[in-house]
Amino acid sequence: MKKYIYTFGEGMSEGNAEMRDLLGGKGANLAEMSRIGLPVPPGFTVTTECCVDYFDNRMSFPPSLKEQTLAALIKVEKSTGMAYGDKQNPLLLSCRSGARQSMPGMMDTVLNLGLCSSTIPGLIAKTRNERFVYDAYRRLITMYADVVMEKAAGIETQEEKGIRVELELLLSAYKSRHGYTEDTELTVEDLKYLCEQYKQKVHSELGEPFPDDAMVQLWGGINAVFKSWNGKRAVSYRRIEGLPDDWGTATNVQAMVFGNMGNTSGTGVAFTRNPATGENVFYGEWLMDAQGEDVVAGGRTPNPINESSKSEHNVDKESLEEAMPEIYKALDQMQAKLEKHFRDMQDIEFTVQEGKLYILQTRVGKRTGTAAVTMAMDMLAEKLIDEKTAVLRVKPEQLEELLHPILDPAAKETATLLAEGLPAGPGGAVGQMVFSASAAVEWAQRGKSVILVREETNPEDVEGMRAAEGILTACGGMTSHAALVARGWGKCCIVGAEKLHIDAMARKMTIGKRVLKEGAWVSLDGTRGNVYNGHLPTVSPSENEQFEIFMQRVDKHRKLGVRTNAETADDARTARAFGAEGIGLFRTEHMFYGKGCDEPLFLLRRMILSQTRNERQQILNKLFRFVKSDVKSTLVIMDDLPVTIRLLDPPLHEFVPHDLVKQKELAVSLGVTVREIKKRINQLKESNPMMGHRGVRLGITYPEITEMQIRAILEAAAELTKQRKRCRPEIMIPVSSDPNELKFQRQIYDRVCEEIRTKFRIKAIDCLFGTMIEIPRACLLADRMAKYADFISFGTNDLTQLGFGFSRDDMGGFIDKYLKLHILPHDPFQVLDQDGIGALIRIGVEKGRQANPSLKIGICGEHGGDPASIRFFAEAGMNYVSCSPYRIPIARLAAAQAALNS
């Protein structure tokens, strides 16, 4: 017989803190707290294993559960001296979920179980508080009807039509009929009457009566908690957090204690350190004569527990320290004991029932990014934890808060939410709306803060995007043009806000019935994807002096290199400041956009539309100096760090102009008619450009394009070498699918190398030649590719596109459904798909190293900045990851944690 039940409480804890897989975090900690002598109301935990068996067995309880439950219940009754369902001395129970990892608010709870017509009189006699008893009864009916009878029974309702809302309407109608404004004005008789009304409503709405039997209530509660593991909210939370569906939740059944039994009672939540700043002070809130839900619900503003917890909002309110000094002292000792015991900041729930303190829960406290860093460094200094633990204490994603300004959280609460989109670029941004890139540039020049609002962006918008505080688009996903560019700059950006109807011509946008014109203020929360109306205040990223020191500790444990994807000298500078150890992806094509100088793009367009090799060669000769100077300036900034320069990658059609004016200009310069230009542009169109004539395919059909670029890079390097400056270019061939492509391009490289060595009279150029592996076939042929490559770098964006057959631009039509139906656990463009794409990468790494053990291997897709993916890349044996500048600290931390966890 499996042991499904573990009791806890003074002298009877069967579990301990190590057993969180079986008992859930809450259950394990309740057991542990009893063990170390803290006052925990007794109870028992129904294991996660029981929950799993319950689901495996078509949602019915294992046969032995009943017997085990009754045995545990007797222990609890003995410990409390009360009896569940007893007429004289009735015990009340709570029933709470508790999974392996905290899923706050995602699963259900029922309190006050055990109240029914047979136990109510006894409880009244015992407490001599009829009003308290009927208020508890009212709360039980509400919770039970909502959680057990409606949700757990699978009755689907819209939230605003659920039974809970119906009951609350009854209450408020009753109050307004009697001219009451507060719940406290309700008399015993009012409550009695309302309880009857509630029960009638429940019966008529849900088709069955509220159960008037304590045991029925208990089983209903356990059943509802189990079921809530697969409730909509819980499932979607797990999806977001990447938690597995097969863990199951434990259920904690515990003796009720009441903070709402008058002025010697109360309840509160406390943190062993300040969760917002990380400061090492005891911090918390409490309410006198209240139950836990009152603190959380926000109907009453809670009091501070002590001086350190006072702020401008609650400075006048009485602290627990002041109101109940003895209790506070005991609590303070307990919190210190708890933190020392668990060696981490604890989030503690406590209740005082008629002068007696109970600890209801302890768990590792959530904290802001800056607090996480501060606590980790403080605890390390206090020798509470070792360095390894300190490095593991900060979640990589938390660092984002330390890098960007954010919208003031308080202001957000009262602001009008206009629309939701995808959180494509982090932080907050506030500005006046403009609807074109040129307007953005113009307004910004006049000193205005602007938000650039577009249906979607394209490379011609880059200058405007740079000028804007934030970017907002109606279309596109997390890897759309806007998202990619914004993330690269660490700029606030929201994409795919589908509710927006943008009319760029009329310079306005419509959301539902609301019309917003050019110049209207909006505020973006790019970390959440929320668009607010008006001008919200922002909060600067908290200056955290320990950040730098923390990152130094991080780097001590890191094995994986971290480079950056950078297109400009600015990017390169930012990235170095964030600790980049080189550039892993410098896309040459970006030099053709938005530098305030149209000539390179114009030349490129002429080159693309020329039709003879001769014509093309002449224009390439002119382009040469732009490419050289662009590369050179970046090489100078990066000094002795490697710079991987990818040769021209996109299909040529991406560069040609679509407006008549520019087409005319080109026609004149090439000496042909506009019709001819249009014809040539048309010829470049492709059915599936992602899989068309691009990357190395251009370098094969037009070897002179490859040659010009290689020559420009090597000459830049040669000139720097001559000036005794250091530089380490690495030339990367994109989109290769066959070793012969590399062989062919390498021949050009070797030849040009030789020519430049002769021309500059230098012995060697410190340059590597390699390729991007972004085509599935290239992974499978990596051994043969490696014969012609000094390094390979996985381009996981395109590898994901081709490996899945998902066009990033077109998957909007189905990806939401895929995520909703759990067909895929994540958007594979955000979190690397380890099963499929990861398998291809492993094959590539293995084969590549097999043929060339000194092969340098990196990755330069979007996944290079994603912590879960970085862990995979570290395990796969890569040398480095490359990500956008603002993701570098995150990548460094993720890489260190990967090394520590390996």
Place this chain on the structure above:
Amino acid sequence: MKKYIYTFGEGMSEGNAEMRDLLGGKGANLAEMSRIGLPVPPGFTVTTECCVDYFDNRMSFPPSLKEQTLAALIKVEKSTGMAYGDKQNPLLLSCRSGARQSMPGMMDTVLNLGLCSSTIPGLIAKTRNERFVYDAYRRLITMYADVVMEKAAGIETQEEKGIRVELELLLSAYKSRHGYTEDTELTVEDLKYLCEQYKQKVHSELGEPFPDDAMVQLWGGINAVFKSWNGKRAVSYRRIEGLPDDWGTATNVQAMVFGNMGNTSGTGVAFTRNPATGENVFYGEWLMDAQGEDVVAGGRTPNPINESSKSEHNVDKESLEEAMPEIYKALDQMQAKLEKHFRDMQDIEFTVQEGKLYILQTRVGKRTGTAAVTMAMDMLAEKLIDEKTAVLRVKPEQLEELLHPILDPAAKETATLLAEGLPAGPGGAVGQMVFSASAAVEWAQRGKSVILVREETNPEDVEGMRAAEGILTACGGMTSHAALVARGWGKCCIVGAEKLHIDAMARKMTIGKRVLKEGAWVSLDGTRGNVYNGHLPTVSPSENEQFEIFMQRVDKHRKLGVRTNAETADDARTARAFGAEGIGLFRTEHMFYGKGCDEPLFLLRRMILSQTRNERQQILNKLFRFVKSDVKSTLVIMDDLPVTIRLLDPPLHEFVPHDLVKQKELAVSLGVTVREIKKRINQLKESNPMMGHRGVRLGITYPEITEMQIRAILEAAAELTKQRKRCRPEIMIPVSSDPNELKFQRQIYDRVCEEIRTKFRIKAIDCLFGTMIEIPRACLLADRMAKYADFISFGTNDLTQLGFGFSRDDMGGFIDKYLKLHILPHDPFQVLDQDGIGALIRIGVEKGRQANPSLKIGICGEHGGDPASIRFFAEAGMNYVSCSPYRIPIARLAAAQAALNS
């Protein structure tokens, strides 16, 4: 010291027929013939190994070669009683290439080596034939200048400007100055003068004198033959035939014999059986007083060697049997001996020098497809070969000749070649040009034969394509729409004939300066890709009674199943006649085109453009009966053979109408404006539709579409089962990339199965559920996919597209260059890429079988009809291949040969 030289000739053969890898086919057979007592002029073979070493050593001969050559030369001199370079009794030599496998005409030959100023007088004295000697000298100068001094020296010229042409111009100018019409009119003095003129011309054109030294000539000859292995023609031949570049060629140096020494001399070519029909009769041609090149060059029409070789063209000419009965008798005995010895039809070159017969070469003779089948079956009956050998004797591709009419080969020789394209559909077709599908239908109804000429075709052209004799397009590759459809029907088709400029509006096409209007006659050779002007005669596919019997023998050895890709009842019937063992791919979407009934397509379009589930469901209910009846009719034809029905695959945008009339119709039927229809059509557009919202992704977002199709198929099957008819549908989900997609679709399948069993009160429906594996990720997850699949079928077309990242529609811009530069050995859409795509397939097969040992595995891409690919599929362990109906006999033979060779 490596042995580089092997002598042959009476009593001195060091090699034998087994040694073809080392001696080449020609050398090995010359040695073998001497061994079995045939009169072969003596000589020696320089090995292929020597050629490989020569290329490895920067094209210089191995040091020991000279010594070995001189030793062999002495043996030849002893055997002939002459001496090379001798003044009195000079020996002349020939120098010919001979690779492992015959590469006819691809490499070079030099004859009459050893003629120089010191040997000419002796030869004249010996032969008493001064004219003969100077004619031989003239031939030597021409060949040597061309092959050794120009080609082998790497002097690049256009063919019409080479030294050979220059010398021929000299000759013809001389002849016209003297009023000669035939070479035979040239006197000794003329020839002497011309030889001097030739030598001067060679010196002035090529910058060095013609060598007047026998040994120099010999080394020049050997060198030139070796070099010709890497000549342009040879390299491109090897690419086409798939032969490796590292074999090298042998060089055969042999004593010259002369058929041009008067009326007791002659030369000829003979086959041990008729190479055109396969008939078991000795067959050949000869010329009196001539050299071998005269027979080949075609200046004189050769005589038949015997009665069986007479035809209407040469019936009046004297046969060898008549002119030299003794010689003929000897030759006839020799040919019989040769065929018996080599156990295959031999192609023999012979020369008679002054009444003495020599055999110069024997090799396995080329033959037509019909001859190949006849010979194989005859030789099997004669017990010359066993059944396994008989099956291996016919190349799979040769069967194509037995299945299609072809253009008369004689007529092609004199016809005007208008353009060349890709041979997309086999056989020949003759008709009048039309430029639209509707015109094709109309003209055909009026009883005309038409060729449909289009820029490229699309699904709306299908009816016209069906009506046409042949299809010709200016764009598109071997896997374009036109090519796919035509091959499916076994219809003659040429695609990508880039020289054509088609103006469909003006109903004309331009090729260079030639303009052809609607109604003009053209003739297509779809097997070669040639477009001829005018109305050429065609030849029906030869009726070969032994074909059926041969195929029965083939099937005895075959392990791999062969199914067909079929869309219509007609296809299914054709395929069964060709021996299909089921349908491996029935594309549901094809039922929406060209059945003379617009309703299904109209309904489909309405369904696509409807926007509520309700609207969609109503239309699906109407579509249901069309799908059901379409499927049912095919199931009936296929009886108890399996029919794999693929659910809707293409992106929906492919189906929507682009013309205003149809758009208006739809708008009316859906009760919306045309503007709204246009907007909805626009919303369906995708950047990369190949990787967009299609296949199972439609089935996930619109499960009702999957459900309708599954219900239609299962109801069709249930109705047939009720009628006690047999049927075996297999439902195939396209484009799946994740096991959860299959799980989701399988749930629909299981539910509908259950419903239909209940509705029809039947115990079981004999149906399988499976998926197409055409996404790289699906190969890597095949084990998990196999949990939800009874079968998988590799879709190698899309797998190749995604594995390479090559869009079939867009690779026109680079694939030619890739093939020309040998970056890829083949177009991977025609011949499966075993290295990359094959590796994915192997992973998929292995994983799939691992998880589900009884998993049925097939392949249904274009590669299912390609013999080399079929060999791979057999080795990979598949159960069946599926190909278009007309490829079935080819696939059956290739599969049998794969089994025999494994």
